[in-house]
Amino acid sequence: MFNVFVIHGPNLNLLGVREPEIYGSMTLEEINRMLQELAEELEIELRFLQSNSEGDIVTAIQEAAEWADALIINAGAYTHTSLAIADAIQGVRLPAIEVHLSNIYAREAFRHQSFLSRVCLGQICGFGAGSYLLALRALGEYSPTLFSD
Numbered sequence: 028m029f030n031v032f033v034i035h036g037p038n039l040n041l042l043g044v045r046e047p048e049i050y051g052s053m054t055l056e057e058i059n060r061m062l063q064e065l066a067e068e069l070e071i072e073l074r075f076l077q078s079n080s081e082g083d084i085v086t087a088i089q090e091a092a093e094w095a096d097a098l099i100i101n102a103g104a105y106t107h108t109s110l111a112i113a114d115a116i117q118g119v120r121l122p123a124i125e126v127h128l129s130n131i132y133a134r135e136a137f138r139h140q141s142f143l144s145r146v147c148l149g150q151i152c153g154f155g156a157g158s159y160l161l162a163l164r165a166l167g168e169y170s171p172t173l174f175s176d
């Protein structure tokens with residue numbers, strides 16, 4: 028079984044009530060349920076974390092090295108600030124896909140920079156909750172041989 032760790036960063040526990048015009052009206056629980064359904068179709072095993080704490084996310088990524096085959100991460104605002112999360116992803120050498128509900132490039136300039144992109148296979152943003160589903164599908168298609176350099 029291919030094991031994927033889905034990480035939701037700060038404030039994503041507020042989905043559904045938080046700026047629905049930007050992030051949509053689905054709750055995090057609904058998004059996770061949708062992901063779970065697709066994962067079963069793709070025969071992928073998922074584990075989930077939502078944390079508002081940078082250190083907890085770093086520790087969880089380190090621990091994922093023991094069991095996960097890949098990461099899907101929406102680091103929320105830490106995307107734009109956290110060298111520590113980027114270092115953790117690079118350190119564990121797990122293939123990772125960076126996800127955002129909103130199109131961060133169509134928003135404020137401070138959201139245009141991602142510390143994570145450099146250490147991820149790729150980034151999917153702008154498709155609302157669909158960004159997560161696209162990331163999971165991308166991992167379903169992922170083949171290490173296509174990505175090795």
Ligand code: DQA
Nearest residue numbers: 038101103104127128129138
């Ligand atoms: C976000 C975009 C970030 O800029 C923001 O801080 C978030 C959510 C998104 O999913 O669109 O918390 O990662």
